[in-house]
Amino acid sequence: MKKKYRLPPKITEFYDDEDREMYESIERGEWKPLPKKEFEAMKKRLEEAARYTMRKDTSISIRLSAADLNGIKAKAMEEGLPYQTLITSIIHKYAQKS
Numbered sequence: 001m002k003k004k005y006r007l008p009p010k011i012t013e014f015y016d017d018e019d020r021e022m023y024e025s026i027e028r029g030e031w032k033p034l035p036k037k038e039f040e041a042m043k044k045r046l047e048e049a050a051r052y053t054m055r056k057d058t059s060i061s062i063r064l065s066a067a068d069l070n071g072i073k074a075k076a077m078e079e080g081l082p083y084q085t086l087i088t089s090i091i092h093k094y095a096q097k098s
Helices: 017-027 036-054 066-079 083-096
Strands: none
16 A cells, blocks of 8 residues: 655745745756656755865864853853854854855
């Protein structure tokens, strides 16, 4: 017997305009799957890029006020993240801004 899949509910909230435009483009059927050979090559390139980008090869030591650290820990808990991951994310976003 075939398993029935439920479609996810229609998304109505988006991160930004680009996110909304991408969703609408997918809904219009403008996206097509890659042939298997191209997919595997793309997957390999993206995995290598992710490994390089996400590699953490340097550690630092910083002094923070207890209030700031507690605030970061509270925010991390709200986001469901370890607080060091949140700090790393904040630094990464700041460093990547032009």
